[in-house]
Amino acid sequence: MILFLIILVLLFSGLSLFIERKAKGKTIFWYIITLSIILILSLVGLYFKSAEKALYFILFWFGGCGVLILLGIILGFPGYRKSDFLHPDEHIRKILRISMSGGLIGGTIFSTILYFGLHFPLYISIVEMFLSFFFSEVFLPVIFVKSSGDNYAFLKIFLTGFTISLSIFFMIFAAKGLLG
Amino acid sequence: MNNKPFNAKISDYKNWYTDQKSRCDFFNDIERIETSPGGIFCGYDSDKKVSNIEIKETKDEVILRGSYINTNEETIVPVFIIFKAYNNDTGVKSGNLSVVFGTETQLLIDEKIIKDRELHSTIYSPLFSDRSVVLDLYREDDPSSPVDRTTKFKYHVKYSAVGSSIEFSGVLSRDLDNFEYTDELIKWKKDIKPVTIKGINSDMLYAICKLNNKWLDDNITVKKNYPWLSYFGGLLANAGCAGIVGAGSFLCSAAYGAINTYIQTH
Incomplete structure (x- = not known):
């Protein structure tokens, strides 16, 4: 151990x-x-002996982290203000965090719906959470940096992270229907 | 964590143009800039990467021509027009005017001909779609009279960015077609009390500093903006990010614990 x-x-x-x-x-x-x-x-x-409790914990934790990041951004962490003159690396970091907070909050919401509302298996809920985080963390910043340069919009990036969670949610829902 | 002003020593940032990190460190968290009116009038930068702003005048027209920046090494390179501001004591309006028009190699003002009374132009920077500069320039005297060296133009500029906008107005002098320093300017520059430009945007400051680095050291005061909320926000955002990485390890160890329990019970 x-x-x-x-x-x-x-x-x-x-x-x-x-x-x-x-x-x-x-x-x-x-x-x-x-x-x-x-x-x-x-x-x-x-x-953690109970898988369900572990899920409770992780949902709470992921959601909490997403909210923390979002709060931090809203409160004006240097680098998130519109007028900040950012080093390109800092710019990537800024986009990364905004998209990640969107993905985390979306992932938490939709994982909760999947498990507690729609009674999907536990691992599906975890997959939803993980994929939301992964795509909003890894892919979005790259896409945004390459496509938009400095012309970023907080809401746009946040909502894209959130929408990724929603997309994964629908994909899982559709997969269940397809597979019966 | 303090709001004490410090003197912006451009000499401390000798490589600021090529060293982006230094430049970013310098420009972030700036709350406002205080400088002497009349100080900002130079139309070129010291390393000649920004060409002069030309204001050409013929018998019956005035042509404003923008500038190119011929460099590929910058992510953000403003093109700007700086008009000289004047002291109240000399009979002309005081204040500073600096207009950031755009970036890279795009020509943003090209031969805007002021034939009639008014020029109104809204210029959107290509890189910053959320920022704009509105320039109103018009003849102070009878617009039908010919333009000569005594002709004065009034200007009104509104620079807008998300969260801030700055408006300037004043009178354009014919001295503006000569971007050289004069003894007279340097003299009254030192006699005038500083004015404060609030809500200044970092790229505007960039332009100001860039243009003035020959004499700026002892005249400009930049107040750093370190609100505690920013620090608190940074703390929260960093904590959230640290928590995310920790969550992965929790998942792995929970899975390990679950498998272990399963093996032991079966």
Whole structure:
């Protein structure tokens, strides 16, 4: 178990570094915070005996993170103001976070609907959440940076992240219908 | 975390034009800029990447011609027109006027001919569709009279960006076709109390600093804007991002725990 934990922490720390590699403003402080969260949540995850409770937790956590990011953006985190003159790397970071918050909030909403409202299997709900996060985090920033340059619009990016969650939701719904 | 003004030393940012990071560090979080009226009048930058703004005049017309910027190394390069502002004491309106018209190599004002009373032009920057400059330029005297060196033009410019807009108005002097410094200007520049331009946009400041880096060091005061909300917002956004990565590890360890429990019970 300890070996598993070490691997997990290393894996996700590496992932964190990979995701934020373009964000040069990331400080050691935040790496330590991230590492601590990874460690704590890994330990917490091991002691969740009920899958349903784990889902409750992860929905709460993902949604909370999305709301935190959104709040941070709304409150005017440097770099999110329209008039800010951004380094291109910072620009990517800005877009990334806006789209991610849209994807996370959408993912939380639609995962909840899937599992608790439509009684889909648990793993489907997790897949919805994961894909929403993944697409809004990885693909959107690249698309927006290449297509729109500096002419970004907060709502546009946020809603696109949100719409991705909605699309995945409909795809899952349609797949269920197709597969019977 | 403080709102203390600091003197913007352009010399500290010698590479600011080519080093984007330095430039961004400099321009972010600027609340307002204080400078002396009349200080902003130069029509070119020191490294000659922005050509002069020409105001050509014939017997019966005035031609404004915009400038090209011939560089590919910048993400955002404003083209701008700077008009000189004058002191009240000298009988002309005070204030600073700087107009950021656009980017890259696009010619944004080309031969706008002022034949009649008024020129009204709305210019949209191609890169920033959310910003615009409205320029009204008109003859102060009888528009039917011929244009000569005594002719004055009134201008009114409204620069709008999301969240802010700046309006300037004043009188264009014929001195504007000569973008050289004069002793007279330098003299009264030092005598005038600073004026404050609020809500200045970073790219406008960019233009101002860029044009004035020959003498700006001791005349410009830039107040940094560090509202606590921005820091709090940054804290929240960073915490959210850190939490997301942690959520992945939770999922993995929860799955590991579930599999372990399943193996033990079967």
